[in-house]
Amino acid sequence: MVEPVSTQTRSHVAATLPHFFPDVLPEHLVQGCSDLPPVTAMTRQQVSDLLVSPTFDAWSEALVRVGNCAHPIRLRGRSETVDTATGEIVSTYSSEQQPLGVTHVRCGNRRASECPSCSRLYAADMFQLIRAGVAGGKTVPESVAQNPLVFVTLTAPSFGPVHGQRDGGRRCHSHAGNHPTCAHGRPRTCLASHAEDDPALGQPMCGDCYDYASQLVWQWWAPDLWRRFTIALHRLLAKHMGVPANRLAQVATVQYAKVAEYQLRGVVHFHALVRLDGPRTPDGFATAPRSIDVARLADLARVAASTVRLKVPGIDPADASRILAFGRQLDARPVRSSRRTDDTDRALTPEQVAGYLAKYATKSATDTGATDNAHHRRLRATARALAIRADAAGEESYELLGKWAHMLGFRGHFASKSRRYSVTLGALRRARRRAQTLIAQSRAEGRPLDLAALEADLLAEDDTETTLVIGNWHYVGSGWDTEAERVLAIAAAARAREYAQWRAQQRNRIGPKRHIVRRG
Numbered sequence: 001m002v003e004p005v006s007t008q009t010r011s012h013v014a015a016t017l018p019h020f021f022p023d024v025l026p027e028h029l030v031q032g033c034s035d036l037p038p039v040t041a042m043t044r045q046q047v048s049d050l051l052v053s054p055t056f057d058a059w060s061e062a063l064v065r066v067g068n069c070a071h072p073i074r075l076r077g078r079s080e081t082v083d084t085a086t087g088e089i090v091s092t093y094s095s096e097q098q099p100l101g102v103t104h105v106r107c108g109n110r111r112a113s114e115c116p117s118c119s120r121l122y123a124a125d126m127f128q129l130i131r132a133g134v135a136g137g138k139t140v141p142e143s144v145a146q147n148p149l150v151f152v153t154l155t156a157p158s159f160g161p162v163h164g165q166r167d168g169g170r171r172c173h174s175h176a177g178n179h180p181t182c183a184h185g186r187p188r189t190c191l192a193s194h195a196e197d198d199p200a201l202g203q204p205m206c207g208d209c210y211d212y213a214s215q216l217v218w219q220w221w222a223p224d225l226w227r228r229f230t231i232a233l234h235r236l237l238a239k240h241m242g243v244p245a246n247r248l249a250q251v252a253t254v255q256y257a258k259v260a261e262y263q264l265r266g267v268v269h270f271h272a273l274v275r276l277d278g279p280r281t282p283d284g285f286a287t288a289p290r291s292i293d294v295a296r297l298a299d300l301a302r303v304a305a306s307t308v309r310l311k312v313p314g315i316d317p318a319d320a321s322r323i324l325a326f327g328r329q330l331d332a333r334p335v336r337s338s339r340r341t342d343d344t345d346r347a348l349t350p351e352q353v354a355g356y357l358a359k360y361a362t363k364s365a366t367d368t369g370a371t372d373n374a375h376h377r378r379l380r381a382t383a384r385a386l387a388i389r390a391d392a393a394g395e396e397s398y399e400l401l402g403k404w405a406h407m408l409g410f411r412g413h414f415a416s417k418s419r420r421y422s423v424t425l426g427a428l429r430r431a432r433r434r435a436q437t438l439i440a441q442s443r444a445e446g447r448p449l450d451l452a453a454l455e456a457d458l459l460a461e462d463d464t465e466t467t468l469v470i471g472n473w474h475y476v477g478s479g480w481d482t483e484a485e486r487v488l489a490i491a492a493a494a495r496a497r498e499y500a501q502w503r504a505q506q507r508n509r510i511g512p513k514r515h516i517v518r519r520g
């Protein structure tokens, strides 16, 4: 892919330099760099070496091409683009043509702690994907916005009291019941009103009373609990509509997008958009049956979640089997649509839910900030200990629990969706690659380009392609060569983000009255 070097990226790199050289650059320039990693003397030396090195231009070009990725994959090889109609080779591309002799490709990591740039791109795609399923667009028909949609939150039950923030600044645990202390002599009350950043939040009142094993077992089966929820909802809908469950698809289908989010106590929540569509069709997104409105769908989702039960084996013969369920704190709220007339005060907007889900999709157990506390360490240690016990007893269900200790026992997907919820991430990525090629071509040829008009073509499935790319690539390695390159990439990504935010603010300031009017 040919892409001109962005002078913007150069200026983003330049804007990070005060962070590396605070004592030689004027003090007023050293600001807004608080989000950057700390710099050692060695890294500073590497940065100054890179700035004056003859390969600096080539390096910054590579940085532009991977969009400031912090951990790019390095490939060597070549590819040819072939016209499928004529068999003619339209263009060739080789890593040998690259100034650094390798081709850098984005790492694509969804986690902000691993790669801020790729994570941002992933969140942006997730936002588009989720929003399209709520309001239409990106090849999803706008009529989908008329189908009932609820935002569901499913939590885990309690495994013992933990310190928490209470509504209205109330005290953490003010009532002790009949016994002021637990069997281990620890108080059952906590009269603090914890601040948002209090490290005590999510920590058990007593680690010895806390049921670590049950939390880990629950978390281990959480993906199955979610699946049971979707089955229960199907059955309730079928019953409500008076059709056998195995024929529900002839009248209605349920589509969803969900993310898992860790709570401070180390157990996941599920947040999901659940949409009712009409009968299953090849294209999907059919109009929902009239007999179920959004309030009814929310009721059925709540009932389905509260009735889910899953009996699972104990860790070993000494451990009883458990019947798992979701916690009592479950919520199902209607999502607002400009077309729907049944909006309530509690309804959410498409932007709210899309932004919310996209944000959580980029986090993981190690991104909560409070990952290295006593509670999480004990969860990880217990996961490993339980796996050893299960292994000794030949209980295969928990054999791999130790391997997932770093995830606190959660082995599910952090973000997933049903087939016909919306457009796919793959289609969005393919569209971006196609758009970048077109932008480069139009720049080279000096003609204007209306990408909005081409959206449907860009998002089209592969079988409509008129060219075919045949590549022969091998993996050389991953990551930048030096710590300086990595830190500069992260810094440039941070500056690029600030610049994008500033531009968005400017746009809003210039045209406050300009908003999109939807026709139809």
Ligand SMILES: [Zn+2]
Binding pocket: 068, 069, 070, 071, 072, 106, 107, 108, 109, 115, 117, 118, 119
């Ligand atoms: Zn990356």
Ligand SMILES: [Zn+2]
Binding pocket: 162, 163, 164, 172, 173, 190, 191, 192, 194, 200
């Ligand atoms: Zn407390």
Ligand SMILES: [Zn+2]
Binding pocket: 182, 183, 184, 185, 186, 206, 207, 208, 209, 210
């Ligand atoms: Zn205790």
